[in-house]
Amino acid sequence: MSANAPHLAGIADLIGDPARANMLQALMDGRALTAKELAWLAGVAPQTASGHLAKLLQGGLLAMTAQGRHRYYRLAGPEVAAALEGLMVLSGAAAPPPRRLPSRVGADLSRARTCYDHFAGRLGVAIHDALLAEGHLQPAPGGYALSGSGEAVFRALGVEQGAGRSSRAALRPCLDWSERKPHLAGELAAALACRCFETGWVTRRKDSRAVDLTQAGRVALASALPGFVCDEPDALNRRAGMPPPVAA
Incomplete structure (x- = not known):
């Protein structure tokens, strides 16, 4: 077995969860989103989203920026986006998650x-x-x-x-x-x-x-x-x- 196999399996497990996959896909445009927004996009409760985000951070797939009282999450880097895009091609997924964020920002x-x-x-x-x-x-x-x-x-x-x-x-x-x-x-x-x-x-x-x-x-x-x-x-x-x- 390759020495990289356990880590690869761990990354696959992180991405394979539907809620986490939706969160990652929502961040493909390079934006940073809050836990509340990612919870909405993933269709899960905020507490559940926090657990998912902690795992994605620990796995090195996300980076977090604190600004004021808010925490913003983004993909850890272009290599993560490239990997996700490759998986989307393999899976035939071309569209973003069905839920989309609104804006009442003027x-x-x-x-x-x-x-x-x-x-x-x-x-x-x-x-x-x-x-x-x-x-x-x-x-x-x-x-x-x-x-x-x-x-x-x-x-x-x-x-x-x-x-x-x-x-x-x-x-x-x-x-x-x-x-x-x-x-x-x-x-x-x-x-x-x-x-x-x-x-x-x-x-x-x-x-x-x-x-x-x-x-x-x-x-x-x-x-x-x-x-x-x-x-x-x-x-x-x-x-x-x-x-x-x-x-x-």
């Missing part, structure tokens, strides 16, 4: 908003994703550091790297509660938001955290970041069937 807030002093929603996630995909961010203690090309991007947008003056990390990922993917936080993210407001690339709304990306802002960001795309509809706003996602 469409405007999901599209673009401020999160304290930086951008969140699809706008914030799009900036983060473009910087990361184009190699402008490098892992650093407490968050990210700008690569040489990243410094050039921020300079092109009118933000100098020396804009960070406090003890806060200059750049760090912050899990977005509507998109369930990271947006960019930190001193430089705040400086970028300030620059966008100063130039009119992004405009504020009265009595709301929702903001609007103007056409000039779209052009400026896309010019500095060719990978910047902020047009996709919020997938959560298409889901229905349970109470809305919690906000951290």
